[in-house]
Amino acid sequence: VWKGRAKSTRARVLRVAVGSVVLSFLIQTVWPGPGHAFDHILFLSGFGLVMLVVGDRVTLGHSDRMEQTAGKSRLWRWLLWLILLAAATRASADFKASILISHHIYAAVLWAIVAALWFYHLAGLWWRRP
Numbered sequence: 001v002w003k004g005r006a007k008s009t010r011a012r013v014l015r016v017a018v019g020s021v022v023l024s025f026l027i028q029t030v031w032p033g034p035g036h037a038f039d040h041i042l043f044l045s046g047f048g049l050v051m052l053v054v055g056d057r058v059t060l061g062h063s064d065r066m067e068q069t070a071g072k073s074r075l076w077r078w079l080l081w082l083i084l085l086a087a088a089t090r091a092s093a094d095f096k097a098s099i100l101i102s103h104h105i106y107a108a109v110l111w112a113i114v115a116a117l118w119f120y121h122l123a124g125l126w127w128r129r130p
């Protein structure tokens with residue numbers, strides 16, 4: 001995952017996802033005080049992002065569209081940044097009580113937007129006959 005240059009946007013997204021998992025554990029080791037705030041980096045930009053990238057690859061692979069996984073993808077750039085923003089918004093919510101609820105809502109809305117974009121991008125391939 002770490003050697004060489006990422007050949008596609010999806011490979012870069014996978015690197016960010018794995019890096020987010022490692023980063024969340026490192027932050028919690030060094031700074032355990034905030035409690036569950038940094039779990040959201042683990043779950044949103046770590047495991048959540050891995051699930052979306054793997055689901056994308058599996059869907060494109062079973063649809064005989066593997067050529068779409070290579071190269072740059074504008075959609076995945078947007079998805080990556082929206083997920084990172086949702087994770088940062090949710091992680092920062094625990095640091096100030098006055099923004100707690102609003103940041104929960106922002107993170108949830110961003111995650112819903114990401115899920116809707118991902119679904120819209122792939123849904124046509126799920127019901128396609130071979």
